[in-house]
Amino acid sequence: MHSEDPRARRTRHRLRSAALALAAEHEPADITMAAVARRAAVNRATVYLHYPDLDALVSDAMQDAVAEVARAAALCPLDAPSDRAPEPLVELFDHVGRHDTLYARMLGAQGSARFVAGLRERLADALVERFRGGSRPMGFAEVPLDVHAAYLAGALVGVIAHWVPADPRPPAPEVALTTWRLFRS
Missing domain, CATH: 1.10.357 (Tetracycline Repressor; domain 2)
Incomplete structure (x- = not known):
């Protein structure tokens, strides 16, 4: 999916929001990509399409x-x-x-x-x-x-x-x- 695609932007926004919500509730070491995917209501593979790892996602967020x-x-x-x-x-x-x-x-x-x-x-x-x-x-x-x-x-x-x-x-x-x-x- 092209990074300028509105769907991709919306997905990244949901992933960033989910990561921030989880980071406010848990220590960063306790957060997983699976938990972010669940919170953002996306498939875990979708998370990896946008971010190589949790650190990159949280930094972006x-x-x-x-x-x-x-x-x-x-x-x-x-x-x-x-x-x-x-x-x-x-x-x-x-x-x-x-x-x-x-x-x-x-x-x-x-x-x-x-x-x-x-x-x-x-x-x-x-x-x-x-x-x-x-x-x-x-x-x-x-x-x-x-x-x-x-x-x-x-x-x-x-x-x-x-x-x-x-x-x-x-x-x-x-x-x-x-x-x-x-x-x-």
Whole structure:
């Protein structure tokens, strides 16, 4: 089936939705292609027509979430004061907090290495583009753009991975402010 075929798009949408629903209910290691097929109401062979493995399916399903995180990170004004987190960073943590179970599972020890790598890569790419556009903090001229972006992306993923399973978990605005202060230092 051609990938632009409306039926193929609908099937992939159902598979992605099923994978996300299952990932919110179970550890990623406990999810099977058969379970995704049952949830999506398709034949298991159909799943394999669209995705070679579960990791590829879950990574594809999380692309909207990754895009949201990258968008918010790229919108942070670099000249915001250190006593108030930029609104896009607060929105980023609000987004993650609304989907905390899913992020905790995907970023946890039993999570998806492909998702973690994809999230870091997408964040780093968004930051490199931002830096190339002239929105880079002062004092880092001697650091290559890609290294600077990778550092910030890795730090942000690390903070998210640390924050989502915390009990009690600080509110999103609080962790956004703490993260912002670390980024500004």
